[in-house]
């Protein structure tokens with residue numbers, strides 16, 4: 001691998017939107033560490049990119065497991081000497097139709113542990129590696145369902161988890177603005193994946209474009225913002 005290549009970690013990149021984001025970032029010339037809950041799924045998805053002539057490798061990563069998160073970011077830093085880009089894509093949606101007034105707290109706990117705490121622990125593990133080179137791009141995958149302007153009933157823990165992701169994005173952006181690390185979030189809209197909410201309006205490849213753009217922003221790019229198809233949204 002060339003010394004100058006940027007190194008990116010994309011969580012949950014064995015399928016769906018994450019896989020399309022990983023491919024898009026690799027197509028910019030970066031090396032992408034494709035991650036999945038099992039070693040086999042990560043190796044298989046990374047192998048597809050390598051077969052296309054792209055630079056990629058696989059690594060096991062379960063964002064709900066603190067040890068797995070710490071090991072992944074440390075391994076990337078050790079192996080490549082850098083970690084430039086983190087896309088927090090992995091997420092679950094397991095409480096469609098669930099009301100806040102009668103919530104199943106096992107589903108709430110599992111959703112928050114993955115979507116908000118998983119994202120947060122990936123950031124805290126990656127930031128020390130980014131700080132070493134005073135360069136970083138963190139891109140959090142959020143949802144319109146977590147914006148106050150679109151707050152509604154149903155999927156309560158999913159909505160709350162994405163509100164948390166939005167808040168974390170703003171807070172980290174403010175903390176890291178003098179470290180060369182830009183932190184943004186984007187909503188992909190309704191994408192044709194296993195998780196899709198409602199009628200999908202785009203393919204994973206179409207939705208990935210905004211995330212690839214945010215992952216490769218110039219140093220004077222935005223930070224602490226929420227986007228949809230490159231347009232800034234109100235939180």
Ligand SMILES: NC(=O)c1ccc[n+]([C@@H]2O[C@H](COP(=O)([O-])OP(=O)(O)OC[C@H]3O[C@@H](n4cnc5c(N)ncnc54)[C@H](OP(=O)(O)O)[C@@H]3O)[C@@H](O)[C@H]2O)c1
Pocket residue numbers: 011012013014015016017018036037038061062063064065088089090091092114118141142143144187188189190191192193194195196197
């Ligand atoms: N699709 C939409 O319409 C839509 C709309 C708004 C926001 N989003 C957001 O887009 C992101 C990607 O979703 P998607 O639509 O591509 O869904 P998806 O096809 O269900 O993919 C989800 C990915 O996350 C991984 N994942 C789940 N829990 C994980 C964990 N604990 N550790 C590591 N990986 C984990 C899954 O791995 P496994 O294969 O092991 O399950 C899978 O790779 C999510 O954050 C979602 O909230 C999607």
